[in-house]
Amino acid sequence: MITIVKGIMKISRKRIALGTAALAIAAGVAVQMVWHPFGRAWKGQPRQLELDFSRPDALVDSESLSSLPRDMLRVPLLRDVLTEDFVNYYEDNEGRLSASGALRRIAFEHDLDWGDALLKRVFDEPGRLMAWRGADGTLRYWALSMERNGLAKVLQTLGTIAPADTQLSRAGEVGGTPLYALRIGPARSLLLAGKGDRLVVLSEAGMLLDAEGKPIGARAKAVAAWLSDDAGARETPLQSFALDAAKGPPKGHRVLVGANYLSFGYQAFFPGIEALRFDFAGADSKSDTKSDSKSDSRAGADDAAWHSAVLVDGARLPGAWNTAELWKALPADPAACATLPVDWQAAGKMLQKVSGGKDELATQVAQAFEGPAAVCWYSKSALVAPLFMARVKSADAATALRPVLASLFEQVIGAYEPNAGTEKGAYARLPVQNRQGAGGAVLWSRPVSSPYGTREGKGAPFAAQLSAGAYFPVTLALAGNTVLFSPDGALVDDALAVQGKRFPSVADTMQRGQQARTVLSFTPSTLAPLVRREATKALPADQEALFLNAARAHLFPKLKTLAAYPAVSLVLPDSLPSGRAWVPVTWQQAGTPPRGVLAAAPSVAPLAPAPQEAAQ
Structure with a gap:
């Protein structure tokens, strides 16, 4: 009797286990059908955002975006206050991790030879990052324009796997270039487009697509210009900051922030100030600054210093x-x-x-x-x-x-x-x-x-x-x-x-x-x-x-x-100039910085105006 009871219990447990597994699989299929709105064509309904692609609130030109947080720590005060937590935050950012995880999942499921080293190259190439504020006043929306180089292999594969993937789909075209949507959250999708040696990534579908999922005319033209081989056509955002197109890839970093963003929208009361600019032109901008050694302060600061400038309009002062x-x-x-x-x-x-x-x-x-x-x-x-x-x-x-x-x-x-x-x-x-x-x-x-x-x-x-x-x-x-x-x-x-x-x-x-x-x-x-x-x-x-x-x-x-x-x-x-031009500014310290930090050299040196600025 005991043996029979044990046998029934074993059978029951197996059936229960099989039944539970079947329910789990059925639930998983249901969740996939409901959760992923991507089929062979994108069915998403983006929330259209009001943005001006020609006038970002902030812009970063960088030789290597991944080195920007570490190079910011070359400023002594920032290094002591922010330390490595600042770098780790941006390396472990939720959006970046979600995108990396999605690409890894796609590579695994479709048996692609995308390694981590290939994915890391996204932030190791020369690129331009443009950002716009959201309703909460933060720089919530961004667009990345860059030379894709190592990502060419990735983008070439997107067209073949998009029809069969639940997280990736084709979302239309921009100037004849395929546009792909990569879902990284329940209500968020990245948009990607690649043409020739150029890649553009948008952080929100609503930046480019209207409520019906169609590209917005003026913004589609801007994205097409960012994908163009014509360097002049890509420089409209720079022109809004009164800067000419850079010749060749950027060296170091250039960070521009609009005064309207910094003043929480009150710039109308002081229109003579338009933007702040921070340049880092160190020869070793890609070097690892994670080392905790602080004995080479002057050499490092002299060779790779941040310089500052302000864009003023003398006619509106x-x-x-x-x-x-x-x-x-x-x-x-x-x-x-x-x-x-x-x-x-x-x-x-x-x-x-x-x-x-x-x-x-x-x-x-x-x-x-x-x-x-x-x-x-x-x-x-x-x-x-x-x-x-x-x-x-x-x-x-x-x-x-x-x-x-x-x-x-x-x-x-x-x-x-x-x-x-x-x-x-x-x-x-x-x-x-x-x-x-x-x-x-x-x-x-x-x-x-x-x-x-x-x-x-x-x-x-x-x-x-x-x-x-x-x-x-x-x-x-x-x-x-x-x-x-x-x-x-x-x-x-x-x-x-x-x-x-x-x-x-x-x-x-x-x-x-x-x-x-x-x-x-x-x-x-x-x-x-x-x-x-x-x-x-x-x-x-x-x-x-x-x-x-x-x-x-x-x-x-x-x-x-x-x-x-x-x-x-x-x-x-x-x-100050009589018209619209960049002028150098200097940060002055009233005393000696504390000992034991990277403070032997001036924290920020004055900025020498570029030739085109001096002409103004």
């Missing part, structure tokens, strides 16, 4: 970009400061639109203000509460501007507090406080409740009216020919103390000859603790313990390293 008076009026010891040549006409139109003011408001603002404006962050305050400073043309202009500023502040600044009562059937705002400061200054301030405010509400006379436990003492001041604004009124008070000679200014620690041309400055010793404090506040231990522990393990040690560096400034040349 509102007057002289002279920053000396700003540095003399800004409070000392900022964590970071930047100056911008503001187009005050555009700023006036924005204020007019926001406030619903009359048409003359834009004209009043444009006629009153002049020169660049500045924004500074201080360790004593918060990242969300910087100090803004601008200058007006004369005392008469300041007098005429006073009622305009009072009206704008009353109308635009303030939060409607549920605990402050009602006005005309709606929640009321706390009243504006108007007071006189030293030296004839006029100040307007209004408390605005926020859980992220710079002051605690407890103890304030209006604490019961606040809807949060903290608030911002938002303050606007007009002192002489200087306008000051900050969500943290304490910073405005410091700036007024600078004018009264009761507080030091940024200029007191700056070389006099560089005050007029220094447009950017940051001090790691005060910036690092500010970032650390803000990260700790944003990741409280009782709510975000996991992220806070990760920050303590990875972010805080890097901030400690950063804090050891001296102040760094970005300095323009003595003269």
Whole structure:
């Protein structure tokens, strides 16, 4: 009896196992049918993206894309702050791993002799990487244009295996060149096209295809130009950055970033700045910099240094970009400061639109203000509460501007507090406080409740009216020919103390000859603790313990390293062009970098203009 029972159990287990296997196979077939929309023709429905292929937000020309992250670490400060984690992140990027995995799977299933060495050559060849921002503001979409060389064998095989592969299919044509879609995720496909010695890869199908899966006319022409043997036809993206076509393959790297992207879309207020450029022309740009040896700092930096430049349009610079008076009026010891040549006409139109003011408001603002404006962050305050400073043309202009500023502040600044009562059937705002400061200054301030405010509400006379436990003492001041604004009124008070000679200014620690041309400055010793404090506040231990522990393990040690560096400034040349041209900029260190790092040589050397730029 026992023997019979055991035999039945064995048979039952086998049947169960076979039945389970059959169900698994059936489920797998069903998943393949549903999950993979590729048959012999592509059935995908891409989400069409709004992009301008002729004007990327960022562009990289590189002799070897795989060496770019490592060559960035030749900059001493970046090497100490980013280290090898930065390189590993881009080598292990999800998109890159997904594409590599898909190609490996195709090679295995179709018995192709594609080795890992062949696939790695994608990023080891000269190429151009163009990137555009997505809805979240990040550089989400990209296009890679390159000489395919070792990939010729791969592309020649795609046409024969696409009809029989579930992850690869033909998605149409671009200028007579076959276009292939490689599925690397549930809702994402890469597009590939190869012609002659050229290869183009797009990170999203919607970059080129409309909702019906058909190539978009203007973009299809751009891709066809990237595949062309005509070097001039491929250089439209470069022309948008005021650069001529490079002769021959790139040497080292060239990185271009648009000012509109860096300013989060606010470039309309300073159109005279168009882009930043970083060049690396080291003879050994493909060498492995993974070595931890730091004794050859000067030799390596001299032979292979990064150089910087800025693309400016002198015709759109509102007057002289002279920053000396700003540095003399800004409070000392900022964590970071930047100056911008503001187009005050555009700023006036924005204020007019926001406030619903009359048409003359834009004209009043444009006629009153002049020169660049500045924004500074201080360790004593918060990242969300910087100090803004601008200058007006004369005392008469300041007098005429006073009622305009009072009206704008009353109308635009303030939060409607549920605990402050009602006005005309709606929640009321706390009243504006108007007071006189030293030296004839006029100040307007209004408390605005926020859980992220710079002051605690407890103890304030209006604490019961606040809807949060903290608030911002938002303050606007007009002192002489200087306008000051900050969500943290304490910073405005410091700036007024600078004018009264009761507080030091940024200029007191700056070389006099560089005050007029220094447009950017940051001090790691005060910036690092500010970032650390803000990260700790944003990741409280009782709510975000996991992220806070990760920050303590990875972010805080890097901030400690950063804090050891001296102040760094970005300095323009003595003269700027009257038209649109690239000009060299210099990064200046205020002291000696910390010992034990690659810092013996200048971190970034000035950029010598190319012949075509000098001609401009």
